Amino acid sequence: MADASVTLRPEPQFGDLGQQRATALSGMWLFLATEVLFFSGMLTAYFLYRAANPEGFAEAGRDTELWIGAVNTAVLLTSSEFMAIAVNRVEHCHPRLLARMLGATAALGLVFMGLKALEYWLDYRHHLVPGLDFVGKGAHAHAQELFWILYFCLTGVHALHLTVGITLVLIFAVKARRGVFSRSYGAPIEVLGLYWHFVDIVWVFLYPLIYLTGRSS
Amino acid sequence: MSDATAAPERSYLTEGLTIRSWLLTRDHKRIALLYFATITLFFFIGGAAATLIRLNLVDPAGSLVSADTYNRLFTMHGVVMVWFFLIPSIPTTLGNFVLPLMLGARDLAFPRLNLLSWYLFIIGGAVTLYALAAGGLDTGWTFYTPFSTLYSNGHVVLAVAGIFLTGFSSILTGLNFIITIHTLRAPGMGWYRLPLFVWSLYATSAILVLATPVLAITLFLLAFERLVHVGIFDPKLGGDPLLFQHLFWFYSHPAVYIMILPGMGVVSELIAAFSKKPVFGYKFVAWSSMAIAAVGFLVWGHHMFVAGESVYAALVFSLLSFLVAVPSAIKVFNWTATLHKGSIAWDAPMLYALAFIGLFAMGGVTGLFLAALAIDVEVTDTYFVVAHFHYIMVGGMVAAYFGGLHYWWPKITGRLYPEYWARAAAILIFLGFNLTFFPQYVVGWLGMPRRYHAYPPEFQVWNVLSSAGASILALAYLMPIFYLGWSLLRGPRAGANPWGATGLEWQTSSPPPAENFATTPTVTRPPYDYPEPAAEPAALPRG
Numbered sequence: 001m002a003d004a005s006v007t008l009r010p011e012p013q014f015g016d017l018g019q020q021r022a023t024a025l026s027g028m029w030l031f032l033a034t035e036v037l038f039f040s041g042m043l044t045a046y047f048l049y050r051a052a053n054p055e056g057f058a059e060a061g062r063d064t065e066l067w068i069g070a071v072n073t074a075v076l077l078t079s080s081e082f083m084a085i086a087v088n089r090v091e092h093c094h095p096r097l098l099a100r101m102l103g104a105t106a107a108l109g110l111v112f113m114g115l116k117a118l119e120y121w122l123d124y125r126h127h128l129v130p131g132l133d134f135v136g137k138g139a140h141a142h143a144q145e146l147f148w149i150l151y152f153c154l155t156g157v158h159a160l161h162l163t164v165g166i167t168l169v170l171i172f173a174v175k176a177r178r179g180v181f182s183r184s185y186g187a188p189i190e191v192l193g194l195y196w197h198f199v200d201i202v203w204v205f206l207y208p209l210i211y212l213t214g215r216s217s
Numbered sequence: 218m219s220d221a222t223a224a225p226e227r228s229y230l231t232e233g234l235t236i237r238s239w240l241l242t243r244d245h246k247r248i249a250l251l252y253f254a255t256i257t258l259f260f261f262i263g264g265a266a267a268t269l270i271r272l273n274l275v276d277p278a279g280s281l282v283s284a285d286t287y288n289r290l291f292t293m294h295g296v297v298m299v300w301f302f303l304i305p306s307i308p309t310t311l312g313n314f315v316l317p318l319m320l321g322a323r324d325l326a327f328p329r330l331n332l333l334s335w336y337l338f339i340i341g342g343a344v345t346l347y348a349l350a351a352g353g354l355d356t357g358w359t360f361y362t363p364f365s366t367l368y369s370n371g372h373v374v375l376a377v378a379g380i381f382l383t384g385f386s387s388i389l390t391g392l393n394f395i396i397t398i399h400t401l402r403a404p405g406m407g408w409y410r411l412p413l414f415v416w417s418l419y420a421t422s423a424i425l426v427l428a429t430p431v432l433a434i435t436l437f438l439l440a441f442e443r444l445v446h447v448g449i450f451d452p453k454l455g456g457d458p459l460l461f462q463h464l465f466w467f468y469s470h471p472a473v474y475i476m477i478l479p480g481m482g483v484v485s486e487l488i489a490a491f492s493k494k495p496v497f498g499y500k501f502v503a504w505s506s507m508a509i510a511a512v513g514f515l516v517w518g519h520h521m522f523v524a525g526e527s528v529y530a531a532l533v534f535s536l537l538s539f540l541v542a543v544p545s546a547i548k549v550f551n552w553t554a555t556l557h558k559g560s561i562a563w564d565a566p567m568l569y570a571l572a573f574i575g576l577f578a579m580g581g582v583t584g585l586f587l588a589a590l591a592i593d594v595e596v597t598d599t600y601f602v603v604a605h606f607h608y609i610m611v612g613g614m615v616a617a618y619f620g621g622l623h624y625w626w627p628k629i630t631g632r633l634y635p636e637y638w639a640r641a642a643a644i645l646i647f648l649g650f651n652l653t654f655f656p657q658y659v660v661g662w663l664g665m666p667r668r669y670h671a672y673p674p675e676f677q678v679w680n681v682l683s684s685a686g687a688s689i690l691a692l693a694y695l696m697p698i699f700y701l702g703w704s705l706l707r708g709p710r711a712g713a714n715p716w717g718a719t720g721l722e723w724q725t726s727s728p729p730p731a732e733n734f735a736t737t738p739t740v741t742r743p744p745y746d747y748p749e750p751a752a753e754p755a756a757l758p759r760g
Contacts (some may be wrong), residue, residue, distance in 0.1 A: 012732070013324040013401060014315075023326045023400045028390050034430045041434035041464050045449065131445035142455045149447050153438065199231055 007189055008185055019170040021187035026189045032198045034081065035161075043132050044158070046150050046209065049143070056143020061214015063128060063144075064151070068119040069211035073203065078103035079108035082202045083169075090186030095179040098189070106141060109166040116159055123148075154206055161199045224631055224710055229730040243328035245733055249313035250629070253334050256302050256310065259342065263297035264291045264694065267333030271653075271687040274680045287670030288372065294700075295640040300380050303610055306473065307479035308425075308725035309334075310389055311488050311621045314629060316394060318722035318729065319412050319610040321403025321738040326396040330389050333478045337386035341412035345379030348372035348652050357668065359469070360436075365537070366443040377436045381548050384433045387475075403721070409503070412720055412744050414495060417482025419509035423480075424471045428514070432468035435461065437450040459525055468516035476610055477577075478506055480617030481548055487620050488552045490718040491567035493621035495745035498551040505544035512541050519588060520591030521595050531590055539590035545581050549574060557633030557646040564716075565639035569620025571614055572647045580608025583658065598668070601661030604654045612650050619646070619697070624631025626701065627715045631660055631728040638700040644694035652686025719746050 014020040037198065050057045084099035127135040128148050136144045172192055181189055229246045232238070239247060269290050275279040282290065317324055348354065354371025356364060365695050396752070398419050402411070439461070442449045450461045480657050489496045496502055518526055518534030526534075552574055561567070583605040586592050596602060620643075626634055660679035665672055672680070715721040727732050 011328075013322060013326065013328065019400060022395055026399065027392060027396045030395060030426060034388050034392070034426050034432070037427055038430035038434050039430045042438070044464070045460060048460060056455075068747060125387055130447040142453075145447065146449070146455055149441075153441060153449075157434075157437075168725065174339070203437075 002157055008182075017020065017184055017187075021190075024191050025189045025194070026206075028194045032194065035198060035202075039137065039154075039157070042150065042154050043205075043209075046154070049146050049150070051142065053143030053146065056140030057147045058214040059137065059140055060147035060151075061128065061142040061210065061212075063123055064211050064214070065119050066211050066215070068115050068122075069207055072115050073207045075108050075112050075115070076203050079105045079112070080197055082108065083193050083196045085171070087186075087190050090181055090185050090189045095176055095181070099173045099177040102169050102174065102176055102189075106166050106169040106173065113162065116155065128188050150212055155210070158199070158202055158206060161202070165196050169196065184212050221297070225728070225730070227725040228631065228726065230631075230728050230730045232731045241332075243324070245313050245317050245325050245328065245330055245331060246729065246731075247336055247627075247749075248331050249310050252305060252309040253339070253503045255335075255339055255342065256305055259297050260638075260694075261302035262346070263294050263302055265590045266294035267299065268486055268691055270294060271545075271684040272668060274672070275684045277672050277674045277680075279669075279678050282670065284670045285355065288668070289349075289353035290355075291668060292354055292357050292371075293349050296345065296376060296380070297347060298610075299472075299476070300383050301338075301345070303476040303614055305338065305390075305721060306476075306614065307340075307483060307621060308394070308418060308421055310396065310473075311483065311618070312414075312479060312627060313390075316397065316415065316418060316721050317401070318628075318725065318733055319415055319720060320398065321406060321721045321734060322397065322399055322401035323733055324738075325393050326401055327393050330393055332532050333388040334393070335376055337382050337389070341379040341382030341386065342596060343379070344382065346488060348375035348379060353377075354419075359465060360439060360461075362442070362458050363441060363448070363452070366439060366448075366450065367530070374440045377440050381433055381436050381440075382435075384429045388433075388534050390427070391422035392597065394422040395426065397423075402739050403740055407740075409500065410740055410744055411503075413485035413499070413502055414479075415480035416735055417478045417485070417506045420506040421478045421482075422477050423507075423510050424475050424513065428471040428475075429467045431464060432472075433444040433598070433749065435464040435468065437514060438464075452588060452655045454710055459521065462521050462524060463471050463517070464465070466520045467514075469707050470517040470520065471510070473606070473609070474509055475605075478509060478551045480573065480614040481506065483617040483621035483624075484573050485548075485564045486718075487570035488555050489747070490624070491745045492576065493557050493717075495743070495747060496551065497557075498547070498555035499744065501547050502551050505547045507545040509541060509739065512544070516525075516541060519593070522590060523752045535588055535590050535593075538691075540586065542585055542588075545577075549578055555656075558650060560571070562673050564623075565622045565636060565641075565643050566624035566648075568640060568643040569616045569623070572643065572650075573616045573620065576608050576612030576616065576647075576650065580605055580612060583608065596661060599659040599661035599664055601664050604657035604661055607654045607657070615661050616650075621645070622697075624716070625722075626704070626727070627711030627746065628722060628727050630705055630708070631711055633702050633711050633715060634704040634708060635700050642693050642696040642700070644697070649686050649689030649691075649693050651685050652659065653690055654686070656680070656682040719744065727757075751752040 007019065008018045010017045013025065082101050082104040086098055086105065089098045089101060123129060124132070126132050129152070130145050130149045133147055134148065136173065169192065172189065176189075229244055232244070233242075237249065242248060265309055269282065270287070273279050273287060279287065307313060307314065308352065313325075347500050351372055354369060354373050356369050356371065356373060360373070396416060398411070415607065438449050441447075442451065450456045451459050452458060485502055500740070516538045518530055519538045522531050522535075536582060578672055583601070587602065587605060591658045623639055626632075656679040657744050660683075661667075665676045709728045713726050715727075721738055721740070
């Protein structure tokens with residue numbers, strides 16, 4: 001580790017590593033701001049249509065797989081716990097532990113994706129996929145279809161973000177094992193952590209909107 | 218060549234001469250030039266479509282092209298000019314080149330991201346160009362649903378995919394600029410010492426970063442609806458077509474400020490440099506950029522006055538639209554006050570800056586007509602609207618772009634351009650522009666609707682005038698290719714500061730070295746720190 005910290009230099013546009021770290025972190029925060037607005041377009045459509053079609057959205061919401069949504073929420077929150085430990089471990093110069101924490105984070109992300117795939121398959125079996133063979137029920141069939149369109153858009157875009165996250169975490173886990181990160185060069189892990197927690201928080205909003213609101217009435 | 222201004226021994230242009238060294242560069246100055254080449258290509262593609270539109274409209278029967286081809290031409294013109302020329306124009310070329318220089322920085326905060334932005338831009342551009350070449354699309358640049366999703370038979374998804382990618386290029390550029398301005402200012406470079414161009418780039422970047430993601434998701438939903446044939450915006454399923462317009466204009470109205478704020482920043486630089494005076498009311502000009510960006514997010518509903526929006530919403534949007542005029546007018550008055558008693562030099566960049574002020578004022582005031590509910594209902598979808606936004610986008614932004622290009626040309630290339638030809642082109646552009654677009658105000662007011670390939674014969678005289686102006690404009694836009702091309706090869710060497718301007722970018726050599734500054738500069742003086750006019754015996758000689 002000592003060798004690494006001796007040869008570490010900031011990129012040429014920065015005066016020192018501290019400035020480089022602050023810049024990288026603020027860059028990620030700003031990127032997350034753009035992500036909030038990215039999701040907000042779909043959420044606006046969701047809220048608008050839900051307000052216009054309360055019964056149809058409630059009926060459709062009751063057809064979602066509650067247990068998968070609930071288990072996935074727990075899985076993702078736990079993954080964020082491991083990520084938080086990883087960010088915390090960087091400072092303590094422990095490459096193997098860091099790699100393990102990142103590995104656990106990615107593994108839980110994969111569990112989420114697996115359950116998500118199972119859920120999509122069940123939705124397909126229940127004829128809930130618009131555009132394929134969607135079968136609505138009763139007077140609010142059209143509104144139910146709108147719900148399912150937005151369900152697939154929202155969870156699909158979220159899953160895409162998670163896929164990017166898992167890939168990055170795995171790459172960083174390999175790098176961590178090689179001892180790339182250290183007390184003076186931990187910023188990439190912090191930046192990655194911010195992204196991971198963001199994807200997690202998006203799910204924290206999606207879970208009640210998709211699985212719970214329809215069941216509350 | 219005979220005087221002391223020989224080329225510097227090494228510069229960013231001499232660091233690696235291979236194509237590979239350009240395509241993998243992280244130098245903001247080289248990336249600016251990559252963008253410059255790309256958007257110049259798009260400018261002429263969009264211009265070619267406009268030429269065909271104007272040729273077709275010489276004849277009331279519109280016999281040059283079919284109605285369907287005409288629809289595809291104006292869509293192509295709009296899509297290319299908005300997303301592939303106007304939005305990237307000043308920020309990615311002049312901004313990319315001079316922003317780090319103005320801050321006294323070595324580069325942008327994220328040089329690799331900067332290069333990635335360019336690659337996203339050319340990939341998005343290639344995809345959209347392919348869509349246009351393979352038959353095009355007839356939706357107009359606004360892609361209104363459900364026409365774009367259910368009825369149009371063009372390459373909507375491909376075009377939208379290209380714009381989606383280009384959107385991420387915009388987001389990353391905006392992000393890079395904001396973070397750079399926050400973290401990489403040289404010692405002593407406080408916020409109120411920043412050149413006004415930097416303030417305008419900051420405001421522009423805020424819009425790029427906060428508005429573009431909404432466009433991206435809107436286009437995603439549009440493509441999803443068209444591909445899967447399910448109706449997110451389809452009224453048959455209970456979807457709302459007006460929701461698309463709300464989401465689209467939530468981006469696209471702020472985006473028109475992306476297409477003017479950088480121009481305002483350039484004009485602030487030009488007015489100061491060619492009046493040899495500090496900009497009057499610096500803080501007001503700086504904050505008016507931020508005010509335009511902020512208020513610009515709250516006015517999108519004025520695009521839907523006739524689209525089924527509630528009267529109360531329309532009233533609020535109308536009022537807020539009027540508010541945008543306040544910071545815009547602050548800028549115009551302060552530029553004018555800067556000219557007062559200035560030592561004015563009539564170089565080509567100054568001609569462009571003065572043209573900008575006049576044309577922008579005209580476009581801005583007609584914008585107030587359109588913000589007024591009753592008048593807007595009367596002239597919605599007429600040539601009055603077309604003339605209004607071309608006065609801002611072309612008369613304003615393109616003039617500022619050309620002005621800035623001439624102003625920083627010696628810095629970028631290390632060579633001077635021929636002043637006589639540059640002035641001639643500037644004057645021709647001004648005359649040609651007015652002849653093209655002033656008649657469109659008149660004919661629009663008389664009731665000629667936009668986007669039709671044929672029109673009643675009583676409008677012909679105005680259309681012929683407009684097309685005549687367009688041919689002058691087209692020739693004038695071609696002139697810089699020749700004289701700037703000559704300058705590139707044979708132009709006299711410029712020296713570090715040919716204009717005698719303030720600003721850190723003029724303190725390093727022309728062209729600058731790869732690292733921008735030999736040692737990081739320390740800023741001790743306010744911006745535009747020109748000597749008192751009384752101390753100057755005569756106009757400053759230029760080097």
